[in-house]
Amino acid sequence: MSSVQTxxxxxxxxxxxxxxLSQLDKELSKYGPANTFEQKTQIPKTYGAIGVALVVLVSLFINTLAHSISNLVGFVLPAFLSVKAIESPGHEDDVQWLTYWVVFGTFTVVESVALRLALYYLPFYFVFKTIFILWLQLPATKGARTLYFSILKPVLANNGRLGPVGAQ
Known part of the structure; x- marks a missing residue:
């Protein structure tokens, strides 16, 4: 064995x-399609997930695919988790995903107006957009909640659309 390996x-x-990898395998084991993938292909589900993530990452650098992939990242998982939140008895996850959709929708409207400008001045725009969308989505970062309470709610409150800006 070489000295580098030791x-x-x-x-x-x-x-x-x-x-x-073991944590990812444990998490993926909760999902039937991941287990089915592993059984049918004999490829560990962790490697499949990492492969998909790499394909998505590489595709973000190819402009013809980047816009669509970025939008899928912003829609598919949040839509699935929103449906789960609707069906769950608690309301904290409802607030998480409703806040996400308000912020994501606002971002999408702003982006539709300024997309040409962003693409002209920001190389790898869709990579940054996808990272931003993931930051919005992740419950650990609470990005959508942060933007809602720091930007959207004060703007709406100052325009008389909401009551006074209160506690989160």
Whole structure:
């Protein structure tokens, strides 16, 4: 075995990668299509998910596909999770996804007006847009909630469309 493979930093990186792969496998095991994919193809579902993520990432750099993929990222998973939220008994997830749709819709309207300008001045616009959309979606970042309470709600309140700006 070479000295690089036995170096403590390499061992630590391998251990961390193994941990994250096992966590991803555990999460993907909750979803029937991922398990079916693994059974039918004999390809571990974690590798399939990483492969799909890489294809999406590479496709974002190819302008002909980037716009569509960016919009799919902004719509498919949030739509699925919104339906799940409607069917769940609690209301916290309803607030999460309703807030997401308000912010995403506002962003989409602004983008439709300024898209040519953004594409002209921002290389890799759709990569940044997709990262932004993921930030909006993720419950850990609460991006949609942050933008709603820091920008949208104050603007709407100042224009008399909402009551006074209150606590979150």
């Amino acid at each position: 170096h403590p930093a390499v061992q630590q990186a391998q251990d961390k990668a193994g941990y994250y």
